[in-house]
Amino acid sequence: MSETFDLGVEAMKAQLDAKVASYFSSCVHCGLCAEACLFYTETGDPHYTPIYKLEPMKKIWRREKTFWGKLGASLGMGDELTEQDFADWETLVYDSCTLCGRCSMVCPVGNDITYMIRKQREAFSVAGYAPEGMKEASRRALKFGSPMGVTFKTLQATLSHVEKDTGLTIPVDQQGADYMTLFSSMEIVNFPEYIESIARIFKSAGVSWTISSTAFEATNSGIQIGNKEIAAELVGRVVDAAEGLGVKYVVSPECGHAYTAIRWEGPNLIGRAFNFEVVHILELLEQLQSEGRLKLKSTEQTPLTLHDPCQIVRRGGVVEQPRVLLNSVADNFKEMPDHGVMNWCCGGGGGVSANERAEELRLEVFNRKKRQLDQTGVDTMVTACANCRIILEEGIEHYEMDTEVISLTELMAEHLQE
Amino acid sequence: MIYKRERISRRMGRISFTGLLVFLLLYSLPLEIVAEETKGSREMPSVMVLNPAAELWRDVRQREGGNIGISQVRGVDSGVLINANGDRWRKFRMEQLIPIGGSILVGVFVLLGIFYMVRGKVPIEGGQSDRKLFRYSTYERMIHWFVASIFLFLAITGLILLFGRPVLIPLMGKEAFSVLASACKEGHNLMGPLFLVAVVLIFVRFVRRNIYQKGDLSWLLRGGGIIGNKHVPSNFFNMGEKSMFWLLILVGSLIIASGLVLVFPLFGQGREWMELAHVAHALGALLMIVVIMGHIYIGSVGMEGALEGMTTGYCDLNWAKEHHDHWATEVVERGEDVSNEAVERLRRNEPPSSVQLHLQEHGK
């Protein structure tokens, strides 16, 4: 028994709150969550059943919270959590769950299975059973401020390109601005068009905004690997910067879990409410549009469909805004089957995209997205999450599909009334 | 060595099976004794000259159709106090149905036992292969076991009701049997309608694969391969299975229809209808029980590899080739056969094996 294992068991015990206790008490092993999980529907392997991924936590719950478990424990019998369990379940917990939350929507007794997997990851990461890719990403995030190792210097280079292309100046560390904007490393490295779009839209709508040189990264590896210390440290940097600059709002970028991290988990991680509000870029755009500050021309004739990023829509509550925005610029917007809060995940959320050994499985389950897209019969897919975007593009390439993926914010910028 | 051990265990199986048969034969002896007794007591009055009952029944039989009186009680047949059909039905039940039906059931059981002793368990000739074919979906297996459990329950309760008087009363006494009989009657009536549901589900799901095809007849002419050692190619279902399916549907419908007539006396059916329904119900059920005994025989001790498809959903490739060659060839041609490991992987209780390596990776 190693020391980290004991820490893992302790961490697991610490997760057993009233929600978890009621969820395990209610679960009748009906298996319906499997039908909602793309890892099961695409592979047919029953081990990918969401609630089965929680077997280690269930063991602890049974031992700590139930009559039979306590009886067994006092007699020195019964199932105990072993280190082998951590080893056995690591891939189930990290590789085959994107924390997308579909299972939580279908459970007939109302169990929030995703919530429990997120919590179980806390114990796994403490015990040392997390994928190397995610550990590395967390390490880089702590060291450089970005899971991809993007430093402020890199950002500056990108910003100067954007400034050259648009002829606009991008405000950095501006005291007293209304909005502090965050980006994900993915956007800085792969999709600088996003930054450009933001600059043009904010200029056009007259938004007072800034970027912080100390906290520009929105993603939070701590949330994905399930480590609340790392997560709190990363959220803390943003909070310090925002409160230092005295902004009223922090804008979460087109990134799914970044929104969950800062908007929903953030205050709980640092243990207090923020002195500013957190808005998602889509919420802000929709607000600007309804206030008449964002003037759009409806000219898009290409048939479009929308991929709802799980953390923004199902787990974040930004459901209507992307639709309002899309409908205001596109004449041919077509919903996918199961759209909105029941949308199918791209397969790369919850840190799976940072986990190299999961790639094969991830591409296999992308089949689900492919079918969903095929049913729509549309070749252009709009989304609002840089991670989804990368994963979708990889899947499209792998299956040799003829689909274009575009960012909703960029689409808005293209349709600005000059 | 292993082969020898297998042979020994097979022989042991046969011996214990024979023992079971002997036990059951002994068990059914009381039936014969009771039948003798009732026969004896019925013959006695004929020796005596005076029998008021005989006079009465002669009178009743001679009155043609004029047995209906007038009664204040409203209801079907309420004016009938006595009728000859009822007595005829009673006699049929006591003197023919119970002894003959009982002997047939015991006889078939004994025959199956003898057959097993002669033929033994039909093995998969090529032995178990390393590949499997997907044969029955979860839903198909579910409705199979659904109809099976309902049928067994109805068969057991029905047999208790029919043979309880000669077989069980001598064993457990009248008091206990009256409780058992009441319980069985209520259970039989309540579960009965579910048999209708089950048969409908079976029909809808399996009818397409059970339509007779070319080649079915040659299967029949060659005795289905169970007699002799040659296997005869067949489709997804062979002629025997198809015939059993249609027996279930047709005889099952007769049993269900007559059962409904008996259990829901809401449609003005009178005694004669009930008597007819009862006769049809009993005969149909006895026939079906005999057929199902054969079915269970093949699935359990009669044939290696036959049960697997209905429990796991997958059957062995060699078994399929030997018994359902056309179907097996089709599936293999479509490339839909799977390895034993793949099936095993889906059915195992541990998490996927790729994970097992990680303890070493972590250096622990």
Place this chain on the structure above:
Amino acid sequence: MIGEFIDGPLWNFALTVFVIGVIWRIGSILLSGVRNDLAEPKGSAGSGAFRALFSRFVPERTVTKRGKLQLIAGYAFHLGLFALLFFAQPHIDFFAQRITGFSWPAMPYWAFIVSAELAFAGLIFLWLYRLLNPVTRLLSDLDDHVGSILVFLVMLSGCLALAQSFEVLRLLHLLLAELLLIYFPFSKLMHAFTFVMSRGYTGATMGRKGVNA
């Protein structure tokens, strides 16, 4: 002798175990506590919880498409069982005499029969599904089977006693029901109560986020 025991002391014991056990279980769950959520809500937790409590009775499309069988069997079983439990004449008489002191209208005999058929068909199907479907096979433990079988036996003994003419059969039914009551708080059967909490917690969380779950 045994009859009197089943009818009297054992019934009281079973009922006591059931009531105290259920309260204890619910209490211990509530006492585990939930951390106060500091994130600024978008919607109301209360109305989210209330909403989820009822909206989960209506299945999502994924379930109606891929979980049809369980959906139909599940509803048939639960509705049938509830109708039998609370609206069968003998049960109402029993409740009125032993617990409530008042009675309520019973369902007609034909409805009773229909409920029983539905409950039996549903339970048998669900249990077969548990045994045959790879997912439920993997998930199920002893508790699931014991629970299913106990409920089945209670229902079966009840229907065997339908003629209401043998005390032995009534006592058998009562005995099994008592065993079920005693087993209840220690088992998954608790979901009959805790599903309210599960749905409530999830509904509240999602309600705060402005998602209808």
